[in-house]
Amino acid sequence: MNPEVSFTVSEFVAVLNQTLEYAYPNTMVTGELANFRVSKGRWVYFDLKDDEATVRFFGTVYQLPGPLEDGMLLAVSGMPRLHPQYGFSVNVTSIRPVGEGSIKKAAQLLEAKLAAEGLFDPERKRALPYPPAHIGLITSAESAAYRDFIKVLGARWGGLKISLVDVQVQGEVAPAQIVTAIEQLNAAGDPPDILVVTRGGGSAEDLQAFSTEQVTRAVAASRIPTLVAIGHEVDISLAELAADQRASTPSNAAELLVPDRRAILTGLDAVRQQLERDARGALQSAEADLKLISGSLYDFARRAAQNARQNLELRARLLAAYDPSVALQRGYALVRLDGSHVSSGKQVAVGDVLDISLSDAHVTASIKNVTMDGEYGK
Amino acid sequence: MESNDYKSLNDRLETVLDKLQAPDVRVDEAVKLYEEGLKLVAALEKHLQQAENKIEKLKASVS
Numbered sequence: 001m002n003p004e005v006s007f008t009v010s011e012f013v014a015v016l017n018q019t020l021e022y023a024y025p026n027t028m029v030t031g032e033l034a035n036f037r038v039s040k041g042r043w044v045y046f047d048l049k050d051d052e053a054t055v056r057f058f059g060t061v062y063q064l065p066g067p068l069e070d071g072m073l074l075a076v077s078g079m080p081r082l083h084p085q086y087g088f089s090v091n092v093t094s095i096r097p098v099g100e101g102s103i104k105k106a107a108q109l110l111e112a113k114l115a116a117e118g119l120f121d122p123e124r125k126r127a128l129p130y131p132p133a134h135i136g137l138i139t140s141a142e143s144a145a146y147r148d149f150i151k152v153l154g155a156r157w158g159g160l161k162i163s164l165v166d167v168q169v170q171g172e173v174a175p176a177q178i179v180t181a182i183e184q185l186n187a188a189g190d191p192p193d194i195l196v197v198t199r200g201g202g203s204a205e206d207l208q209a210f211s212t213e214q215v216t217r218a219v220a221a222s223r224i225p226t227l228v229a230i231g232h233e234v235d236i237s238l239a240e241l242a243a244d245q246r247a248s249t250p251s252n253a254a255e256l257l258v259p260d261r262r263a264i265l266t267g268l269d270a271v272r273q274q275l276e277r278d279a280r281g282a283l284q285s286a287e288a289d290l291k292l293i294s295g296s297l298y299d300f301a302r303r304a305a306q307n308a309r310q311n312l313e314l315r316a317r318l319l320a321a322y323d324p325s326v327a328l329q330r331g332y333a334l335v336r337l338d339g340s341h342v343s344s345g346k347q348v349a350v351g352d353v354l355d356i357s358l359s360d361a362h363v364t365a366s367i368k369n370v371t372m373d374g375e376y377g378k
Numbered sequence: 379m380e381s382n383d384y385k386s387l388n389d390r391l392e393t394v395l396d397k398l399q400a401p402d403v404r405v406d407e408a409v410k411l412y413e414e415g416l417k418l419v420a421a422l423e424k425h426l427q428q429a430e431n432k433i434e435k436l437k438a439s440v441s
Contacts (some may be wrong), residue, residue, distance in 0.1 A: 074432045255388070294440050301433045305426065312422050315391055321413040324408060334405065341406030 013084050015091050019084050020080045029055060029090065030075045030098060036068055044092070048076060059092025066110035066213045068095070074104040080368040096174075096208075103204045107211045111238055114213070116367070119220045126225045128245055129193045131258040134161040136185035136192030136224065138178060141166040145200040145231065146249040152251045157258035163192055169199035174209035178217040195224045195258070197239060198250045200229040210237035229253035328359035345372050384425045391418040 031048030038044055044059045046068075057076055068074070075098045078090040097106040114120065135153075139146050140156060141164060153160065165181035168174045178197065185195055197219065199210070210230050211217060219226050220242040228240045230246035240246035247253035328334070334357040335342040342348060348367055356363045394415045398408060 088417060121428065291440075294437075298437045302430075305430050305433060308429075309426055311388075312419065312426060315395060316419045318395055319391075319398070319412065319419060322412050323416075324405070324412055334409070340405065343404065 010084065013082050020082070026077055026079060026081050027090075028075055028077045031055070031069055033072045033074050034070050036070050048074060050150050056087075056089040057092050058089040059095070063092050063095055064096065065095055065097060066106055067113050068097075069105060069109055072097055072105050073099045087217065098205070100204050103211075104206060107235075107238060110211065110213055110216070111241070114216060114220075114238060114242070119216065120305070124220070124244075126228060126244045128225050128257070130364070131157055132192070132194045134163065134190070134192040135193075135257070136195040137162050137164045137190075138167055138181040138195065138197045139164075139199055139250070140169045143169065143200060145169075145198050148200075149196070149198055149250040149254050152254035153258060156254065156260045156262075158261070160258070161192075163188070170202065170206045170209055174213050175212040178209060178215050182218040182222055191224055193224065195222055195226045196229070196253055197226065197243070198229040198247075198253055198259070199231065200250060204235070207235075207237055210239040212238075215239050216242045227253055227257065310350075325359065328357065333358055345370050382421070384422065384429075387418055387422050387425070391415060391422065394418065 004107045012099070024068045029048055031286045034044040034047040034049050034054070036044075038061060042061055042066065044057075046056060047054050050053070056098045057078065059078070074090055076090065077094045078092040080088070080090050082088050088335050111120075118124070137146075137149070139149070146164075150162075153162075163185065165184060167177040167181050170180075182195060182197070184338050185192055189236055197210075199207070201207075207230055210228070216238040225245075226243040227245045227247060228237070228243035229250055229252060230240055231249040236246065245256065247256050280346060336355040336357075337348055337352055340347075342354065348354070348370060350367050350370060352367045354365050354367065356365060381424050397403060398411050398415070403411070
């Protein structure tokens, strides 16, 4: 019984590897992780097993989705290969936790690792500009999340500039696309003042991209403040933990970003009404004061006028007492010579013609005699 | 010519009355002073009447 083909050992290994390469250029194996170990900080060795079988895998730390732990369910892609010295293993190209439990476990391990590095520290959180003028939006342009976000944003506030980077939000390429989008917006010539990363809800597997190490690190490293809103109920993605602020849904993100124009207008209107009431009140009280003052002013002015009048009447009466006509009625006369009053005999001579005023007449008389004999003819 | 405001006219009237009351006032001066005094009283009366009218008018315009 001759074998059909016969090889040396080396030939057998080479032919077998060639065959495997043809048959399974890239294959995926899903199983439970066992005997996981890292060598020299670079090489990774582990087994995947199920109830009946165990397969060895070999890869590098760069292919790990995050920290792993024995017992987790992994879907590992790679090329099966027989090593000339170390025997059979699958050379890993990618590793992805599968199933609710493993995804959760992987996320927990990664969370612990990144938390230890300080990525989620509250001190790192920056305040978001409120409201922002320019939003960098990273989401799927086809998604309901995008429509909800834009709709709520538009209803609340206007005049915002939005730079959308359309990315896949699930599947294998999602993490790399999201990371590129974050870096691209950070490097933009006209950078937004806030980055919003959002998607709607989904299964743990759908949302996995937002808990990957690369996306979480990119969010934490963003120089532009970040708001991450992954719509799901229970668990918070690691990207949200690393963000400056998280929101529960895309709509909630829009609500947190900008104030509600209507609420502000209502508030302004209340302030306006209050101002109007205040101004009206001040005006009324000023008017009342003025009326009072003007009344007092009137009283003062009238009193001053009355005083002046009394004063004047007093003087007029005093003046009347010196009315010269009263003296004339009593028998005195005013004697003038050439318009000048005569009060002394020295002012006149015999022959002078005098004007004499009496109480009821003027008479003209000529002097016949002048005798200087002192006061009242003594 | 002296100033014609109420205060000047009133001061002048005061002076006129003082002079009239002086014991040594001459009769011809007394007559002149008396005449001036009458004019001053008339002028002051006119001023006062105008002031009173103005006060009432202003009051009517603000109330």
